[in-house]
Amino acid sequence: MSDEIASSPPLMDVVHTGNILVVEDDVALRFTLAEWLRGKNYTVYEAKNADEAMTLIVSAIRIDLMVTDIDMPGTMNGFGLIDRVRQGAYGLKIIVVSGNAASPAAKERDVPFFRKPYNFESLTMLIDTLIGPDITGLP
Amino acid sequence: MTINPSEILQTELQTILVVEDEVLVRTAIAEYLRDCGYRVLETASADEALTVLENTTIDVDVVFTDIKMPGSFDGFGLAKWIRKHRPDVHVILTGSVEKAVHAAGDLCSEGPHLAKPYEPQQVIEWIKRLLASVPDRY
Numbered sequence: 001m002s003d004e005i006a007s008s009p010p011l012m013d014v015v016h017t018g019n020i021l022v023v024e025d026d027v028a029l030r031f032t033l034a035e036w037l038r039g040k041n042y043t044v045y046e047a048k049n050a051d052e053a054m055t056l057i058v059s060a061i062r063i064d065l066m067v068t069d070i071d072m073p074g075t076m077n078g079f080g081l082i083d084r085v086r087q088g089a090y091g092l093k094i095i096v097v098s099g100n101a102a103s104p105a106a107k108e109r110d111v112p113f114f115r116k117p118y119n120f121e122s123l124t125m126l127i128d129t130l131i132g133p134d135i136t137g138l139p
Numbered sequence: 140m141t142i143n144p145s146e147i148l149q150t151e152l153q154t155i156l157v158v159e160d161e162v163l164v165r166t167a168i169a170e171y172l173r174d175c176g177y178r179v180l181e182t183a184s185a186d187e188a189l190t191v192l193e194n195t196t197i198d199v200d201v202v203f204t205d206i207k208m209p210g211s212f213d214g215f216g217l218a219k220w221i222r223k224h225r226p227d228v229h230v231i232l233t234g235s236v237e238k239a240v241h242a243a244g245d246l247c248s249e250g251p252h253l254a255k256p257y258e259p260q261q262v263i264e265w266i267k268r269l270l271a272s273v274p275d276r277y
Contacts, residue, residue, distance in 0.1 A: 027187045028194070031180050038173075045166055048183040052162040059163060060272040 016040045016124070018131040019061070021092075023053040023068040023081065029116075033067065036120050042127075049074035050081035057090055064131045065093040067123070070100070079105050093130040095123070152178040155246065158188045158204035158217065163269040164236055167262055168203075168243050174256040175247035184210040185217040192225055201229045203242065236266055 020042050024030035027048070034044045045061065047053035051074045057063055066085065070078035082094055096106060097114045106113055112126055155177045159165035162183070169179045180199070182188040185208055191197055202221060206214035218230045231246075233239035244259035 027182055027190050031191075034181075035178075046181045047162060048187070052183070055162050055273055056166065058273050059269050061166070061269065 016042050016128065016132060018064040018127070019043045019045065020127065020131075021045045021047060021053060021056060021063045021066040021068075023047045023050065023066060023072070023078070024097075025049055025069060025072040029069075033120070033123075037124070037127075040124055048072075050076045050078065050084075053081055054084060057085060057092070058088070063090075063092050065095065065127060067095045067097060067127075070096060070098040070106070079109065082109055082111060095126060095130075097123075152176070153200045153250070154178045154180060154198050155201045155203050156180045156182060156188060156191060156199045158182050158185060158202060158208070158214065159239070160184055160205065160208045160210075163273070164239070164266055167266045167269060168239055171240075171243050171256070171259075171262045172203075172246065176250070177246070184208055185212050185214065186210045188217055189220065192221065192228070195225075199225075199228055201231060201246070203231045203239075203246075204233065205239065206232055206234050237263060240266070 020037055022030055022034045022037070022044060024033065025048055030046055030048065034046050037044045045056055045063065047056055049072045053066065053068065068078045068081055072078060076084065078096060078098070082096075085092065085094065095112045095114065097116055097118060098106070099116045101115060102113045114123055155172055157165055157169050157172070157179055159168065160183050165181055165183065169181050172179045180191060182191060185204070188202065188204065192199060192202070202217070204214040204217055208214060214232050218232060221228050221230050231242050233242050240259045240262045243262065247256070
């Protein structure tokens with residue numbers, strides 16, 4: 001094993017970076033996920049519905065990735081939010097979490113989908129894949 | 140692995156529950172309090188705050204609440220509920236953005252373990268810039 005490989009950090013030590021928006025109307029689910037992600041070193045913003053999410057997205061705050069619920073009160077649900085974000089070309093990645101199975105509407109939008117209750121580690125791994133640093137170490 | 144809120148939210152850090160319906164103001168104040176070392180939970184209404192406070196396994200030391208909010212009760216109503224049901228929790232009532240930010244500055248001066256990261260006036264300027272950055276329609 002070369003010194004270079006031997007000194008490579010193990011995957012578990014990867015430093016997570018990025019700004020994540022969690023959109024969830026269930027307050028306990030919202031801050032549980034938000035605190036989990038903060039514990040992983042992400043900067044996390046919270047919105048209780050799609051309207052609050054849009055206010056944050058169009059503001060001067062930079063957001064790299066949005067994790068959104070689908071069924072939420074407000075002027076639009078999660079699908080409306082996804083459509084609005086894509087129309088606006090805000091350039092953020094999207095992951096859907098929902099209590100329901102992936103519907104045709106979800107499949108149409110071609111977004112990564114997690115059904116509640118979901119595995120936080122799996123979600124974190126996907127977030128890393130979408131916005132994380134290049135950890136392959138390959139030239 | 141699914142996580143129970145009470146598992147992830149039990150902490151030795153002092154926890155502040157911020158209750159504010161204006162998302163940009165809430166976000167800026169919550170970030171400021173986190174920067175000076177507190178754990179911060181965010182809720183958008185007194186109703187959401189009550190959901191948190193009724194779960195006594197979630198540690199909350201201070202409730203930092205706006206007064207005027209939509210929902211079934213306002214900040215005064217929330218404070219009254221806390222005095223009766225969670226007398227261990229300290230309540231800070233704020234009536235305006237300026238008052239809220241200066242109260243947050245006072246909390247940062249008190250601790251918990253980091254120095255105050257920046258002056259409250261900078262938070263007010265940041266909130267103004269955030270509010271100005273949002274177009275009327277999007």
